Amino acid sequence: MPRDPRYDVLFEPVKIGPKTAKNRFYQVPHCTGMGSGYPHTLAAMRGMKAAGGWAVVNTEYCSIHPSSDDTPFAHCRLWNDDDIRDLALMTDAVHADGALAGCELWHGGRVTMNRYSRQGLLAPRELASAFVEPVQARRMDKQDIRNLLHWQGEAAERAVIAGFDIVYVYAGHAYLPMQFLSRLTNDRTDEYGGSLQNRARLIREMIEETRAAVGDKAAVAVRLNVGELAGFTDLTAEREVREVVAMLAELPDLWDVQYGDYHIDARSSRFAREAAQEPYVAFVKSVTSKPVVGVGRFTSPDTMVSQVRRGILDFIGAARPSIADPFLPKKIEEGRPEDIRECIGCNVCIASDYYGVPLRCTQNPTMGEEWRRGWHPEIIAPKTSGDTVLIVGAGPAGLECARALGQRGYDVHLAEATKELGGRVTLESRLPGLGEWARVRDYRVGQLEKMANVTIYRDSRMGAAEVRESGFAHVVLATGSRWGRDGAGRSSFAPIPGADRPQVFTPDDVLAGRAIPGPVLVYDDDPYYMGGAVAEELRKRGQPVTLVTPAALVSEWTVGSQEQPYIQARLIEAGIDIVVSHRLATVGAGEAELVCAFTERPRTIAARSVVLVSLRMPNDALYHELTSDSAALAEGIKSVTRVGDCLVPGTIAAAVQDGHRYAREFDDPPPEEVPFRRERIMLTPL
Numbered sequence: 001m002p003r004d005p006r007y008d009v010l011f012e013p014v015k016i017g018p019k020t021a022k023n024r025f026y027q028v029p030h031c032t033g034m035g036s037g038y039p040h041t042l043a044a045m046r047g048m049k050a051a052g053g054w055a056v057v058n059t060e061y062c063s064i065h066p067s068s069d070d071t072p073f074a075h076c077r078l079w080n081d082d083d084i085r086d087l088a089l090m091t092d093a094v095h096a097d098g099a100l101a102g103c104e105l106w107h108g109g110r111v112t113m114n115r116y117s118r119q120g121l122l123a124p125r126e127l128a129s130a131f132v133e134p135v136q137a138r139r140m141d142k143q144d145i146r147n148l149l150h151w152q153g154e155a156a157e158r159a160v161i162a163g164f165d166i167v168y169v170y171a172g173h174a175y176l177p178m179q180f181l182s183r184l185t186n187d188r189t190d191e192y193g194g195s196l197q198n199r200a201r202l203i204r205e206m207i208e209e210t211r212a213a214v215g216d217k218a219a220v221a222v223r224l225n226v227g228e229l230a231g232f233t234d235l236t237a238e239r240e241v242r243e244v245v246a247m248l249a250e251l252p253d254l255w256d257v258q259y260g261d262y263h264i265d266a267r268s269s270r271f272a273r274e275a276a277q278e279p280y281v282a283f284v285k286s287v288t289s290k291p292v293v294g295v296g297r298f299t300s301p302d303t304m305v306s307q308v309r310r311g312i313l314d315f316i317g318a319a320r321p322s323i324a325d326p327f328l329p330k331k332i333e334e335g336r337p338e339d340i341r342e343c344i345g346c347n348v349c350i351a352s353d354y355y356g357v358p359l360r361c362t363q364n365p366t367m368g369e370e371w372r373r374g375w376h377p378e379i380i381a382p383k384t385s386g387d388t389v390l391i392v393g394a395g396p397a398g399l400e401c402a403r404a405l406g407q408r409g410y411d412v413h414l415a416e417a418t419k420e421l422g423g424r425v426t427l428e429s430r431l432p433g434l435g436e437w438a439r440v441r442d443y444r445v446g447q448l449e450k451m452a453n454v455t456i457y458r459d460s461r462m463g464a465a466e467v468r469e470s471g472f473a474h475v476v477l478a479t480g481s482r483w484g485r486d487g488a489g490r491s492s493f494a495p496i497p498g499a500d501r502p503q504v505f506t507p508d509d510v511l512a513g514r515a516i517p518g519p520v521l522v523y524d525d526d527p528y529y530m531g532g533a534v535a536e537e538l539r540k541r542g543q544p545v546t547l548v549t550p551a552a553l554v555s556e557w558t559v560g561s562q563e564q565p566y567i568q569a570r571l572i573e574a575g576i577d578i579v580v581s582h583r584l585a586t587v588g589a590g591e592a593e594l595v596c597a598f599t600e601r602p603r604t605i606a607a608r609s610v611v612l613v614s615l616r617m618p619n620d621a622l623y624h625e626l627t628s629d630s631a632a633l634a635e636g637i638k639s640v641t642r643v644g645d646c647l648v649p650g651t652i653a654a655a656v657q658d659g660h661r662y663a664r665e666f667d668d669p670p671p672e673e674v675p676f677r678r679e680r681i682m683l684t685p686l
């Protein structure tokens, strides 16, 4: 299909200093959980973005010196010439498809820990580390500042040798240059403190140093945080930030502007919609003639065009949309925007990085698998047999399994017990703030509807007899899971006394719309979103709600997805009482007994209903029924396999991945011992 002419503007080339980007799609710097520790994995993943049509593909933050070491968070390094080779793998991969490669040179100042390098932190003045770490930063003297500029220049030279086309001065988020910019973290009385001009001096000198290092071999970009962030409340778009951009307007070749620190900038869809940063970055183009890139979880080509046409942005910056769909630009270019796998804004990607492993993505099961398993987000091996496959259950695992097997050309039959497709995502997307999660279903159903070789049966509950009689060669059980009803979970191996009372419910009851009389106690013994989301839903229904958790924070795992402070704030604002560090000991008549997680001191609270958010149990009865009697299996059935939550309950991302993996490995099993390649440290002979 030819491209829709409405989107032509997105494919115009744009000059960035001495380089030209072939279109307006710009993958802004984003971490990957890979960094310098996984050079092949990283290069293959970035190369995939270039193949998918992004005109510019950046690194993640790339440290310029051991005094800025973010271990254990994965990041790139250009500390000396030995680090060049790793990154050259990436630039080669990016250049192979005609994209420009950018390198985000980084110094964290107080926003790092130096756990690996063991060097002291540096900052404009004495400051505590931003992390829960017993270290603090010392006040930089003039020599420290000269050193910093020297490191920036040297790293820029190395970036050019590595093949980068764009080299960054990273004054984004809350890192060192921002610490100099803000009065709150800069009390200096020398030429780097006081007036705005003085506080912006470091950024100016970093730009000049970078320019001197790269000459006309690369463009110089500045990433600037134009927002108000915790602790930097003197720097708002309305106030000094506008002046900073105006002051430095023509110095870099490109402005990459974002709003706030990570948890603000990369807010999940529960807390921010597409293009949410527009009000804060809209001023930038009015004060510079240089191209401007901005972000906003852009997945709609119409929104993108609007950003360009209305003069808000020159480049459509994207981190998460490029993770969920590395081929987003190609799909618009080829006139098939309906094929875009839209980011759902769940922030599982950020959590992967935060928890120290290569990125995974709920929508894109091939993310992070490009090198180690050779998975391509758009290409999959064609079928190798005429075998038929029956998939039971059209939740995230079943839908993805059907989609990928269908793409391979197999004859696929997908049976869903209810009238609606999507399983848990359909139900959970009705919870407050989770509406965009339905995209997991919508993308897959949209693809399946185009496949003549996939048949979908709704309202078709399959029992063992139906499966046996159906005559399909392979049976995949994607029947999901249900929430446990006895309260056993992370904090209690045994059932909770009283959990068998009629006033005890689970999230399944809430999702089914059952009446749950208040006051309700939501017992959240699960670290992710469900406890908070269910509490919010019940509050929305008008019930008094108390959320009790053995953890110190509500929805504790969402610290990694950068959502935790927002979730807790939203619950507090909604009028939900929160009791942390307490376990549920017993459920009584109209009340529940809690115990302090530290002292075991008891406490009783009134509760007409209790919702237990604890373990999930696989819906695997059909599997056991089918496999327990091998003689009864129809002769033609070659395999019965569980996927997703039916095998082991987990995240939606894990379910999608498992369904996808089944389809990839169908007829083509991986090596048994380790099913993927690993990056190896090469030992030199002693």
Ligand SMILES: Cc1cc2nc3c(=O)[nH]c(=O)nc-3n(C[C@H](O)[C@H](O)[C@H](O)COP(=O)(O)O)c2cc1C
Pocket (backbone or CB within 6 Å): 028, 029, 030, 031, 032, 059, 060, 061, 104, 172, 223, 258, 265, 266, 295, 296, 297, 298, 317, 318, 319, 320, 321, 349, 350, 353
């Ligand atoms: C997984 C992940 C890692 C990120 N790491 C970086 C980083 O290393 N450097 C940076 O400047 N921004 C980083 N960001 C912020 C993004 O560049 C971007 O500003 C933010 O995600 C908003 O853009 P989006 O809505 O297109 O995701 C990261 C974002 C994500 C999702």
Ligand code: SF4
Pocket (backbone or CB within 6 Å): 320, 321, 323, 324, 342, 343, 344, 345, 346, 347, 348, 349, 350, 360, 361, 362, 363, 364
């Ligand atoms: S993990 Fe979620 S937020 Fe991240 S890119 Fe994928 S869909 Fe988007």
